[in-house]
Each structure stands twice: as structure tokens, then as C-alpha cells.
Amino acid sequence: MSPNASIRAADSRAEARALSAAATTAGHAPSIHNTQPWRWRLSSDELDLYLDRSRALDVTDPDSRLAILSCGAALHHALISLAADGWHTILARMPDPAHPDHLAQLRLDHRIPVTPDARRHRQTIKLRHTDRRPAPSTPLDTGRLHAVGAAVESTGAGLHLLRPDQVYDLAAAADHAQRAEAEDLAWQAELHYWTGGTRPLGSGIPDTAIPDRATQTTVPGRDFGHHGDLPVSAEHQNDAAFAILYGPGVGEVDWLRAGEALSAAWLTATELGLSVLPLSATIEVAVTRERMRSLLSGLGRPHLVLRFTTGDPAATATPHTPRLPTDQIIERF
Ligand SMILES: Cc1cc2nc3c(=O)[nH]c(=O)nc-3n(C[C@H](O)[C@H](O)[C@H](O)COP(=O)(O)O)c2cc1C
CATH class of the missing domain: 3.40.109.10 (NADH Oxidase)
Known part of the structure; x- marks a missing residue:
């Protein structure tokens, strides 16, 4: 050669x-x-x-x-x-x-x-991982949140930090969305398939990542229909910040770009010692998605709600969720 x-x-x-x-x-x-x-x-x-x-x-x-x-x-x-x-x-x-x-x-x-x-x-x-535990009582500093917002903006999306009065609107909408979903038997079956004992190997949410009791939070986290094994505090959490990830439009390319923005936000937050929890129930239900849109006051279309808390250095790390083997997600030619 x-x-x-x-x-x-x-x-x-x-x-x-x-x-x-x-x-x-x-x-x-x-x-x-x-x-x-x-x-x-x-x-x-x-x-x-x-x-x-x-x-x-x-x-x-x-x-x-x-x-x-x-x-x-x-x-x-x-x-x-x-x-x-x-x-x-x-x-x-x-x-x-x-x-x-x-x-x-x-x-x-x-x-x-x-x-x-x-x-x-x-x-x-x-x-990076999802942390569903309530926040320790350590106030969030806005500098770190602004850095996360800048990371989102670098991808062409936006992050709208909710004011305290808007957090109560979010809490009411999240409660409404979860109740509406829980009334639907097909929805319950789907949730159970992915987060219950029968979830497919290498995917779904294991009990080790699901709180072992209802978390005391202003905005309710996902109700998985059962308690898991993740130890959480019984105290009320009030030191979280909530934000809506948004973009200019609604369609496949907008959702794809929103995912790119989510990754940018989450990696930056992790590097700054912030925990992130996506809350998608209000986006899943049309009426509460409209409510999220109105909280944006014309800034754009809502794609995901994010909760930010200060990571607790004293807390044990939450175990990682499983992943599919690469031969199930990568086809080689
Ligand atoms: C679009 C999207 C929506 C999500 N919605 C929720 C949610 O409503 N509640 C929740 O507890 N986790 C939510 N998550 C977190 C996922 O459950 C989590 O990413 C997944 O189980 C993998 O775990 P890991 O993030 O720890 O790797 C969401 C994640 C994404 C990307």
C-alpha cells in the first residue's frame, strides 16, 4: 500500500x-x-x-x-x-x-x-441523571441558572424561569394533568409497562430511581402509581426553581431542537452542581400545554418543564437507569 x-x-x-x-x-x-x-x-x-x-x-x-x-x-x-x-x-x-x-x-x-x-x-x-428527590434547603443562586439559560440559548431555544406566582399556576396545571391522565386506563397500562415490574429489559424506570414515598413538593412530580426504593426526605421542599424550555414553533424539527437544548441545559447544570428533573405531564395534556403557553406570554411554544435544585453533596448518588445494548440501537452497514 x-x-x-x-x-x-x-x-x-x-x-x-x-x-x-x-x-x-x-x-x-x-x-x-x-x-x-x-x-x-x-x-x-x-x-x-x-x-x-x-x-x-x-x-x-x-x-x-x-x-x-x-x-x-x-x-x-x-x-x-x-x-x-x-x-x-x-x-x-x-x-x-x-x-x-x-x-x-x-x-x-x-x-x-x-x-x-x-x-x-x-x-x-x-x-448526568434524573434526580426526583426533593431539594435540600439550599437556595439556588441565579448566576448558575443564567448560565444554564445561556447554554439553552446557544442552541436557538429559550428557558423561561417562572416567577413565584407562576409556580403556583404550574403546580395547579401539573395536578390537573396528572389527574386527567390517571383516569385513563390505557395511560395507566402504558405507564405500568415502562415503569412497573414488567418493563422491557435495558429500558424503563427501575424502582431504584422512583421515590419511596410521595415527595412533599409545591409542584407534584410524576405519580408512578407506586412507590419505589429511592429514599426521599419527608420535609416540604421550597427551594426549587422551575422553568419552561421553549422554542419558536411546533413540529418535528422544533421538538428535535428542544431536545438538543435539553441536553445542553442538563450538561451545564450538572457541571454547575444543579440537579434537574424534567416534568412533562403538563406538556402531555393539551389543556395544560396551553396553560404553559400562556405562562410564556408570547415568548414561544412550550416543550418541557424543568425543575432545578441544588444538588445535595451529602446525599448518596442515585443509581443510573439501565440502557439498551448498543446492538439494539445501532445498525452497522
Ligand atoms: C422528554 C422527557 C420527559 C420526561 N418527563 C419526566 C417526568 O415527567 N417525570 C420524571 O420523573 N422524569 C421525566 N423524565 C426523565 C426520564 O424519566 C429519564 O431521563 C429516564 O428515566 C432516564 O434516566 P436518567 O435521566 O437518569 O438517565 C423525562 C425525560 C425526558 C427526556
């Missing part, structure tokens, strides 16, 4: 490795009920992201907005992995209008210097 040919062969092996690492890293992303509704197709020079409807929630999320949002978080994780491997990536969102489940296409363009931010974010991907 000529020296040039062997350099080209080494380059293409490095590209294939970086793309494979990106799809694997993306598997750590958060997703509604830990459904992991993504599928990656990997070839030697391209990585394609698809929505996997077999893992979407037909009852809770009939438009697949939260499934696509989850895929957007996975996409952002993949982009971080590529940047941390020193690649500038060309990204096409919704590249094929005839196939709306084809959410994104990534191609490696040229080498770039690796920034400390990219390296740190890639490490944070493995540390």
Missing part, C-alpha cells in the same frame, strides 16, 4: 471509530420513561438518526413530541462526542421530507482542535 493510501485508510478508520463512539455515547441520553426511542444507522462516513416508533408512547405522547425531543437530546450527545474527538460535523435535521422518522444525518467534515468544554461535556454525559 502506498504511503498516501495507508494514510487515507487510517483516516477512514478514525472516522468510523468517531461515528461509532458518537452513537454509543448518545445512548446515555435522557428519554421519556427511559424508552430510548432512537435508532442509529452507521456507515463508514455517515451517521443517521431515526425515531423508533416501537419504543414511542402511543397513549402518553400520541404526536411523538416527547420521543422526538428525547432523540434531540441523543443527537446533541452525539455531536458532543464528535467535537470531543476533534471533528467538525455537518448536520442535516429532517434530511428527507418523504421520511419524517429520519430525524438527522451527520457527516464528518474536517478536523478541529478539541476544546476543554467539549472534553468536559463528554465526561458529564456519563454523570
Whole structure:
């Protein structure tokens, strides 16, 4: 083999490795009920992201907005992995209008210097997790929340921090949404499938991540229909901040971008010592989604509610939720 040919062969092996690492890293992303509704197709020079409807929630999320949002978080994780491997990536969102489940296409363009931010974010991907415990009584400082807001804005989305009076509106809407959902037997069955004892291997929410009693919070967290094993305090929590993640429109590409913004927000928050809990019930129910929209006063369309609390350094780490084996989410060509 000529020296040039062997350099080209080494380059293409490095590209294939970086793309494979990106799809694997993306598997750590958060997703509604830990459904992991993504599928990656990997070839030697391209990585394609698809929505996997077999893992979407037909009852809770009939438009697949939260499934696509989850895929957007996975996409952002993949982009971080590529940047941390020193690649500038060309990204096409919704590249094929005839196939709306084809959410994104990534191609490696040229080498770039690796920034400390990219390296740190890639490490944070493995540390990030959902924390459903009430906050310790440590006030949140607004500087850290503004840094999270800036991370969201860098992706083209916005984060609206709710005022105390708006938090009471959110609490009422969350209560209403959860009651409406709980009356629906099909919804209960779907929740139980993903978060009960029969959840599919490698996915769903295990009892170790579900509070062992009802949490005393102003805005109710997800009612999983049973208590889990996660020890939580019996004290009332009042030191949380709540925000609405929003974007300019409603449609597949908006939900995908909202997921990218969620990943950016969550990684930054984790690095700043903040815990994050997504609360999607008010987005799942049309009437409360409208209520969230009105809280934005024309800023944009609501995609997800987020609770921020100061991480409790004294608390034991919550165990990580499981993930599907890579051969179930990555197809290699
Ligand atoms: C779009 C979306 C909506 C979510 N909604 C909720 C929610 O309403 N309540 C909740 O407790 N967790 C919610 N989560 C957190 C997921 O359950 C969590 O990401 C998943 O179980 C994986 O766990 P991990 O984040 O610890 O890796 C949501 C996550 C996403 C991405």
C-alpha cells in the first residue's frame, strides 16, 4: 500500500471509530420513561438518526413530541462526542421530507482542535441523571441558572424561569394533568409497562430511581402509581426553581431542537452542581400545554418543564437507569 493510501485508510478508520463512539455515547441520553426511542444507522462516513416508533408512547405522547425531543437530546450527545474527538460535523435535521422518522444525518467534515468544554461535556454525559428527590434547603443562586439559560440559548431555544406566582399556576396545571391522565386506563397500562415490574429489559424506570414515598413538593412530580426504593426526605421542599424550555414553533424539527437544548441545559447544570428533573405531564395534556403557553406570554411554544435544585453533596448518588445494548440501537452497514 502506498504511503498516501495507508494514510487515507487510517483516516477512514478514525472516522468510523468517531461515528461509532458518537452513537454509543448518545445512548446515555435522557428519554421519556427511559424508552430510548432512537435508532442509529452507521456507515463508514455517515451517521443517521431515526425515531423508533416501537419504543414511542402511543397513549402518553400520541404526536411523538416527547420521543422526538428525547432523540434531540441523543443527537446533541452525539455531536458532543464528535467535537470531543476533534471533528467538525455537518448536520442535516429532517434530511428527507418523504421520511419524517429520519430525524438527522451527520457527516464528518474536517478536523478541529478539541476544546476543554467539549472534553468536559463528554465526561458529564456519563454523570448526568434524573434526580426526583426533593431539594435540600439550599437556595439556588441565579448566576448558575443564567448560565444554564445561556447554554439553552446557544442552541436557538429559550428557558423561561417562572416567577413565584407562576409556580403556583404550574403546580395547579401539573395536578390537573396528572389527574386527567390517571383516569385513563390505557395511560395507566402504558405507564405500568415502562415503569412497573414488567418493563422491557435495558429500558424503563427501575424502582431504584422512583421515590419511596410521595415527595412533599409545591409542584407534584410524576405519580408512578407506586412507590419505589429511592429514599426521599419527608420535609416540604421550597427551594426549587422551575422553568419552561421553549422554542419558536411546533413540529418535528422544533421538538428535535428542544431536545438538543435539553441536553445542553442538563450538561451545564450538572457541571454547575444543579440537579434537574424534567416534568412533562403538563406538556402531555393539551389543556395544560396551553396553560404553559400562556405562562410564556408570547415568548414561544412550550416543550418541557424543568425543575432545578441544588444538588445535595451529602446525599448518596442515585443509581443510573439501565440502557439498551448498543446492538439494539445501532445498525452497522
Ligand atoms: C422528554 C422527557 C420527559 C420526561 N418527563 C419526566 C417526568 O415527567 N417525570 C420524571 O420523573 N422524569 C421525566 N423524565 C426523565 C426520564 O424519566 C429519564 O431521563 C429516564 O428515566 C432516564 O434516566 P436518567 O435521566 O437518569 O438517565 C423525562 C425525560 C425526558 C427526556
